[in-house]
Amino acid sequence: MKIYVTSVFVDDQNKALDFYTTRLGFIKKTDIPVDGENRWLTVVSPDAPDGVELLLEPSGHPATTPFKKALVADGIPLTSFQVDDIDAEYARLTGLGVVFTLPPTDAGPVKMAVFDDTCGNLIQIVEMAGQP
Missing domain, CATH: 3.10.180.10 (2,3-Dihydroxybiphenyl 1,2-Dioxygenase, domain 1)
Incomplete structure (x- = not known):
């Protein structure tokens, strides 16, 4: 599967x-x-x-709006995407006007950042530690 x-x-x-x-x-x-x-x-x-x-x-669906609003209010990303170089991706995305709620931050085995997708969601990007 x-x-x-x-x-x-x-x-x-x-x-x-x-x-x-x-x-x-x-x-x-x-x-x-x-x-x-x-x-x-x-x-x-x-x-x-x-x-x-x-x-x-x-x-x-009637459940999606309160669900999404609750996640955003609590700063919780809906999903996560992996990137090779989070600092470069952060610079590229901010240059395109993407608004981040959390800049690149070390979090143990990952470095992560969170942005607003303009469609009601927070999305996290991560770079795995020890990987390019």
């Missing part, structure tokens, strides 16, 4: 697609209309185009 798709709930799929592709550098993999304005919309890492897909899932 392996992970095929994982999700982030987003307030606006078009805004999310723009953020996740133009700022984070993911590429669009699947875009299929589902109902009304909603789509099965996934992005992937350009380094692993056949790898795990990230579903930019609409926040339509």
